[in-house]
Amino acid sequence: MSSSIRKPWGYRWRSSTFFILSCVALALFSENFLYSFIVPILPTILEDRLHIDPSKAQVNTSAVLSIHALVCFLSGLPIGSWADRNASRKGPLLLSLGGEIAGTIIVATATSLPVLFLGRIIQAIAGNAAWIIGFATVTDTVAAEHRSRAISVISVFFISGLLVGPMVSGIFMKLIGYWPTWLIAIAILVIDMIMRLGMIESPAGLKKDVDGSRSDSNPSDETSTLISRSRSSTGEFRQEETLQQNANTGLYSTETATESSNQNFYKVMLSNPQALTAMACHGVNALTLVSFDATLPLHVTRAFGWDTSRISLMFLLLQLPTMFLSPLTGWMKDRVGTNGPASIGFLATAFFLWILGTAGPDGLSFVGSREKGQAVYISSMLGLGIVRSLLTGCGVIEMTSVVTKLQETQPAIFGPNGGFSRAYSLTNMSWTFGMLIGPILAGSLNQTVGYYHMNICLAIICSICAILTFLYFHRK
Known part of the structure; x- marks a missing residue:
């Protein structure tokens, strides 16, 4: 029966830890990349496209940059709660990337200050979601003994976006002009979206469970059933024992898991x-x-x-x-x-x-x-x-x-x-x-x-x- 199940094309590399982490690294890089990408272009947007008075350029520049951080701060908790209600990380990641592309297009084509702020707000919400869900994907994918190294490397990509963004936009703005420069930012997001479409989630915990079930398999169905029941009862006993210990030590309340999840996180x-x-x-x-x-x-x-x-x-x-x-x-x-x-x-x-x-x-x-x-x-x-x-x-x-x-x-x-x-x-x-x-x-x-x-x-x-x-x- 199991041999007749066909795996998707490219399953091995599409579900590999390296490919999944590459998708996440590019996603987190793009969040800070978009935040700082606008810096060298902003004077052109404000003065040439929006016709803002030069005396007000500094105030509006600070507002355009700070609103991104403010929106990220305000949207973090709702995004985290929404992401934890979804068992899959791939869908929310794709949605966040689509939001980043939409926000970038709005910023690039803005002809008024409110539209420019709207684009930055959409960029901030979508990029914030990419950050939160991206790190959650790393945790799901990487085994506990390697997480510190993975998170450290991913964090470097995240922070490097602050450095690379203005360098890229500043250089290419002079070389190829306004619209081609924005196409570079959109191209990075499109590449990331293609990678995420190809990504197959492969949680580290699921791998261990699958490996454990294979190593413990027995040709006798009757024996397997007995072992399964024995493990089930043992697990229940241990869980009850753990809950009792937690209650005795005062670490947690005696509320149900659902109540704890919804109310006490x-x-x-x-x-x-x-x-x-x-x-x-x-x-x-x-x-x-x-x-x-x-x-x-x-x-x-x-x-x-x-x-x-x-x-x-x-x-x-x-x-x-x-x-x-x-x-x-x-x-x-x-x-x-x-x-x-x-x-x-x-x-x-x-x-x-x-x-x-x-x-x-x-x-x-x-x-x-x-x-x-x-x-x-x-x-x-x-x-x-x-x-x-x-x-x-x-x-x-x-x-x-x-x-x-x-x-x-x-x-x-x-x-x-x-x-x-x-x-x-x-x-x-x-x-x-x-x-x-x-x-x-x-x-x-x-x-x-x-x-x-x-x-x-x-x-x-x-x-x-x-x-x-x-x-x-x-x-x-």
Whole structure:
């Protein structure tokens, strides 16, 4: 009977972990790619297409960029709840990509400011869904012992979109013009949609179940039935025993699994110190990253007289080491847990932030703004790029660990499809919240207390995160 069942064409590679992760990586890359892709094109859109007064260009530019983060923050929880009600990840992923394509077309063809904002809102909702469902797909696909490395690598693709987006649009806008440049963005989304249409979901847990059933199969149907019944009764006994232990220890309420899923998911997660630490650290990662966007260009121009090419080099120093080292640090997190790497990463980040602030006119006098100060600044940026690899994906990894442990202890606590999408919606909210307040906090501190003391404040925040990760992140 089983031999007569024909598998779909290309089943082996279409259901492979590599192909599924490639689809997710491209999807997450496209989310940040679209967020930043518009930056070099925005002056053309506002002044040439929408005929906005140049004096209002800065205000509208900030509004167009910030509305994306605001919508992501507001839409995270509803998207997570919707995704967890769907057993399949492929359909929601395709829907999110279709939304990204629609939003991109609206932005590119906008002839009024409200239409432009509408396109950005659609892009934000669809991209947010791609982020949440994408990480849930990674968790479904990759075995637990390899998840840290997979999440670290996927996170690199996600963050790299911020760097690649403006580079691509800025270069091609000059070379080939407005409409062909937008076609590049749409082409990336179309390629991702084709890949997702070909993707066949292959959950890691299902693979183990299938392998286990094959290895335990017995030619005697009668014997198999007895074994199955024995296992069923044993499983029920163990589940009852686990529930009783949880009730005795006060870990969970005695409500049914359905009630817990519908009513108590956020109560359970937001009262868990490990989950709260994961959210806080994920948000601080975003905050420190976007603080460079808000303050670095102006600071190095005033302090060192650098041009745009050297400013771009600083952002490359911040991104490239992370991209190359994250697979290695992800492997290390699989081996030793995230406790040590994250604690060291935040402490090192705090140290390099302080050193970064010492260079310049308002820093330490013996460092200054000349060759020595510039060398210190460049070295600090390189150091930050290296240690950021220790922090890549830590918030998502820890949130995955929380949900996994809870569902192992009480399997139906978050419903039949689990709670990973809702969990990732929480980390996504913390990330977008960091992106929202990062430029505001860094910019206001830079204006009121200066660049040096601004970096000290950010270093203190990172040091607090180092203490929290040491206390609450898991170790092996």
